[in-house]
Amino acid sequence: MAKKLMKGSEAIGEAAIQAGCKLFFGYPITPQNEIPEYMSRRLPQVGGTFVQAESEVAASNMLYGAAGSGERVMTSSSSPGISLMQEAVSYMAGSELPVVIVNIMRAGPGLGGILPSQADYAQATKGGGHGDYKVLVLAPWSVQEAADLVQDAFDLADYYRNPVFVLGDGLVGQMMEPVSFREGRTPCKELPKKDWAATGHDGSRPRAIINSLFLDPEELERHNRKLEAKYKVMVRDEVRFSTLGAEGECDVLIVAYGTVARVCSTAMEELAEKGFRVSMVRPISLFPFPFQAVREAAERAKAVLVVELSTGQMIEDVRMALEGCRPIHFHSRVGGMLVSPEEVIAKVGEIAAGAEVPHV
Amino acid sequence: MSETVVFQRPESLLPVITHYCPGCTHGVIHRLVAEVVDELEVRERTVAIAPVGCAVLAYNYFNTDCHEASHGRAPAVATGIKRARPDLIVFTYQGDGDLASIGMAEVVHCANRGEKVTVVFVNNAIYGMTGGQMAPTTMPGQVATTCPLGRDVELAGYPIRIAELISTLRTPAFVARAAVHTPLHAVRAKDILRRAFTYQVQGTCFTLVEILSTCPTNWGMPPVEATHWLEQNMMPYYPLGVFKTPEGEGRAPRPLGE
Numbered sequence: 001m002a003k004k005l006m007k008g009s010e011a012i013g014e015a016a017i018q019a020g021c022k023l024f025f026g027y028p029i030t031p032q033n034e035i036p037e038y039m040s041r042r043l044p045q046v047g048g049t050f051v052q053a054e055s056e057v058a059a060s061n062m063l064y065g066a067a068g069s070g071e072r073v074m075t076s077s078s079s080p081g082i083s084l085m086q087e088a089v090s091y092m093a094g095s096e097l098p099v100v101i102v103n104i105m106r107a108g109p110g111l112g113g114i115l116p117s118q119a120d121y122a123q124a125t126k127g128g129g130h131g132d133y134k135v136l137v138l139a140p141w142s143v144q145e146a147a148d149l150v151q152d153a154f155d156l157a158d159y160y161r162n163p164v165f166v167l168g169d170g171l172v173g174q175m176m177e178p179v180s181f182r183e184g185r186t187p188c189k190e191l192p193k194k195d196w197a198a199t200g201h202d203g204s205r206p207r208a209i210i211n212s213l214f215l216d217p218e219e220l221e222r223h224n225r226k227l228e229a230k231y232k233v234m235v236r237d238e239v240r241f242s243t244l245g246a247e248g249e250c251d252v253l254i255v256a257y258g259t260v261a262r263v264c265s266t267a268m269e270e271l272a273e274k275g276f277r278v279s280m281v282r283p284i285s286l287f288p289f290p291f292q293a294v295r296e297a298a299e300r301a302k303a304v305l306v307v308e309l310s311t312g313q314m315i316e317d318v319r320m321a322l323e324g325c326r327p328i329h330f331h332s333r334v335g336g337m338l339v340s341p342e343e344v345i346a347k348v349g350e351i352a353a354g355a356e357v358p359h360v
Numbered sequence: 361m362s363e364t365v366v367f368q369r370p371e372s373l374l375p376v377i378t379h380y381c382p383g384c385t386h387g388v389i390h391r392l393v394a395e396v397v398d399e400l401e402v403r404e405r406t407v408a409i410a411p412v413g414c415a416v417l418a419y420n421y422f423n424t425d426c427h428e429a430s431h432g433r434a435p436a437v438a439t440g441i442k443r444a445r446p447d448l449i450v451f452t453y454q455g456d457g458d459l460a461s462i463g464m465a466e467v468v469h470c471a472n473r474g475e476k477v478t479v480v481f482v483n484n485a486i487y488g489m490t491g492g493q494m495a496p497t498t499m500p501g502q503v504a505t506t507c508p509l510g511r512d513v514e515l516a517g518y519p520i521r522i523a524e525l526i527s528t529l530r531t532p533a534f535v536a537r538a539a540v541h542t543p544l545h546a547v548r549a550k551d552i553l554r555r556a557f558t559y560q561v562q563g564t565c566f567t568l569v570e571i572l573s574t575c576p577t578n579w580g581m582p583p584v585e586a587t588h589w590l591e592q593n594m595m596p597y598y599p600l601g602v603f604k605t606p607e608g609e610g611r612a613p614r615p616l617g618e
Contacts, residue, residue, distance in 0.1 A: 023444055049443045053436065054469035061433035061466070065409075065440025068427050073444070091430050198425035198441070200405035200448055209419045211428040 003178040008143045008168065009034035011179045012102055013042060015147035016074050018181050019154040021100070022048045023073045025062040027055055027081060030114045031170045032104035035076040056081040060088030060101075067097040068210035070197030072154055076102035079120050080111060082128075089163055090129030093227070094212025096196075098157035100150065101135075102166045104173040107309075107336040115336025116170035118258060121313035124165050125287040132224055134231040136164040136238060137286040139257045143177035149284070151181075152188045156238065159189035160230060161196070167286060169309065171259040171338075240284035241293050244268065250277035251352045253301035253326075255294055255318050257283045260307050260339055267344035276348055286314070294321040303351050305329045307339055327357045370394035372403045374423045383576035383583025386414060386482065388540045390421055392550045393451070393480055396557050397424070406449040407441055409434045411463075413455035414488040432463020435470035438477040449560060451478040457487045460496040460520050467526070471566045474531040478556050479566075481522060484573040485594060492578030496520045499593050504578075519597060523570045527604035532565045535604040539572040539595065541587040552602070565606040572598055 006014070013035050016024070024043055026036035040050040053059035059075050066073045077085060082103045092099055103124065107117035124137045136156055140146035146168055153164040198208040214220035245254075245268050256264045261282040271278045281297045283290050294317075298304050304326050306315040315330055322328060331347045333339050369375060372394035380386045397403050403424060410418040412431035419426035429437040434452035442450045459467050459481050467479060486504055487493040494504040494511055497519045501510040511519075523537040534556055538549035549571055556567035572594050574586040581589060 023440070025440065051439065051443060051473075053439075054465050057433070058436040058439075058466050058469065061430065061436035062440035062443070064429075064433075065427060065437035066444040067440070068437075069407075069441050069444035069448075071444045073440075087430055088433070095428075198407050198427055199445060200407065201423070201425045202404040207423070208425040209428070210426070211419060213416065213428055 003180045005176055006143060006179050007034060007174065007176050008146050009104070009173045010038045011143045011147045012076070012150050012166070012173075013038035015150040015181060016100065016154070017042055017046055017048070019151040020072045021074045021154065022071045023051075023066045024048070025051045025053050025059040025066070025073070025075050027053050027059045027077065029056075029078045029081040031106060032076050032078045032102070032173055034173070035102060035104075056084035057087065060085035063099050064088050064092050064095070064097060067092065067099045068095070068198050070194040070199060072158075074100040074102070076104065078104050078106045079108050079117070082120060082123070086129035089135065090131050090133060091212050092163050093129075093133035093135060094131060095210050096161040097163070097210065098161050099163045100153045100157055100166065101163060102150070102168065105167065105169045107334065113336040114170070116259070116309060116338065117334070117336060118169060118260065118309035119313070119334070120167065121286060121308070121310060124167050125289070125317075133227060134234065134287055135162060136160070136234060137167050138164065138240070139167045139284060139286050140172055141258055141262045141282065143172065143175060144179045146172050147179050147181060151185065155187040155189045155191065158191050158194070160234060162230065167258070169258055235288040238285055239288045239290050239293070241290035242282045242284060243280065243293070243297065244282065245272070245279035246277040247279070248300060250279045250301045251303070252276070252278050252348050253297050253304045254278060254280040254307060254344070255283070255304060255314070256280065256307040257286065257314065260309055263339050263341055264307055264344050267341035267348070270341065270345055271348055276352055278348055283314070289317045289321070291317070291321040294318055295325070298322050298326045301326065303327045303329060305331060305347060305351060307331045307344060309333060309339065329355070329357055370398045372397040372406070372423050374421055376420060378421055379417060380414065381577040383574060383586055384414070385540045385573040388546055389480065389482055389549075389571055389573065390418070392540065392546065392553055393453070394422065395550060396553045397449070399554065400557055400561055402449045402557070402561060405447060406451070409437050409441075409450065409452040411452065411454040411458040413458045415453050415455060415482070416489065418453050432458050432461070433466055434458070434463065435466040435475070435477070435479060439470055439473070439475050442475055442477050446476070449557070451480060451557070453480045454482065455488065456481070456483045456485065456495045456497040460522050467568075468529070471526050471533055471568065472529050472531050474533065474566050476560055476563050477566065478560050479568040480553070481568060481570040482573045483522070483570055483598065484575040485519070486575050486578045488575050488578055499597065502593070521598060523568070523603045526568055532606040533604050534559045534565055534567040534606060536602040537570040537572070537598060537600050539590070539600055541572070541574060541590050559606065570598075
């Protein structure tokens, strides 16, 4: 299919429709309004339904109801709105419902600001809502990858019967790039029949009850263990990352995701010209995190540099991956400020010159 | 000798023992809803939504597919189901804490969008499952565990009349209030429920039936006394009747200064 110049938010919406998304429930919040606006235009054209809810709380509970009917459903929001959705996310994880949620992250805490951020990494990857659950988290670094990951997210959600987050930032949402949609794409997972959906009970199957309440602790423990086993399969099968830059031994390994990784890749070109040997591991799945890939790449480097638009969230997973085997440096901008290639170049220069890791 | 069955359990109600307290009218309301679903022959395409509150386990009692909602969100969940599958008959079953407190926004906007669903709102003027705390519908002066001296309207305001509140919305709807504490009231309540579900089956409008209910356990009185308390205290404040029908005219705004 020919490439089209599209804004990230609209590409996300179109990708969802191409993936068979039939219902979208949303509430306005900057900087992702182009997604619900696009869906409100496009969904009726394909026989779908768009509802502007009264709040993110309601939108996410509409999602819960619609997902329980077995349709492909989606919502999008930005950080403060995602916080409001965490109640329903926990229920959907507990009830094992397939939904896709896009978070175009903005700076926090509180109302924060409306400019790009990666400050919701911990919320997305470590749970977010109450209870013991995990959601798959995918982080695109380009408009094309955002479109591809949204389509995969629907397959992964159906396969695992689990919420899947696409975690972007304001840059991915707002920038325009050429994008193409895979026509007649085959799903990235084998899609199971949705025989669990609550669509009316005529006695031909057991009653469908969409539920996360288990008052008997033995029963709830069995349910928790079942979820745990599912999350272990995700950790085994769904790790995604890409690598870039120097092969073999190098001076510095950069670990960054999303559009920050894109900035780092620009810096790496100039660093290579200057004679620095720099490589990068870019996690695409944030849960599951590519622990092994980061560890192996780190072992070929003298030091590691983590770059994030937060005061240090993914760095905790990098520390876990490295178990102290290499010094870990950190560079970040927060509050909606962006990392520049010059900052990354300077930082790598300092590390290569033997800079100490500051105490944390 | 031939036998004629004149009374039996509705098919939409499972043959199980409920967890409701003696004297509580949840059981009666469950039965009336189930009878209506049976009589309209929609059981096989009905999805019930259980709330958080005393009826949290309603999915164990209604013989239909079910959703469990989080506290107060049942009308949002109903919206999601009905928009995904307009052919389904969708009803929520909610108490006063669930609907009139934490879920106020959801029920108002569900009604205002005119979602073609049915809300069965059980008002017993107290939080039952959590042990008798003050509800938005608790009567002035009524003692609850979080207003041990009785509801002080200076601090907590007056009880919210949900049927009246929802009926102020311009969007066409069927809104009524009934009671079930006597056989005659129960017969009338069933009539109201049948009208509500019929409007949904016909795809006409949003429907809400508020039903006054007793809570002997948390009111701290025997069941018979509880029915008297309901009549003497709740019914004057929460009048029974039909507040809004889809055929009724909208409320035109009056000019300023009139």
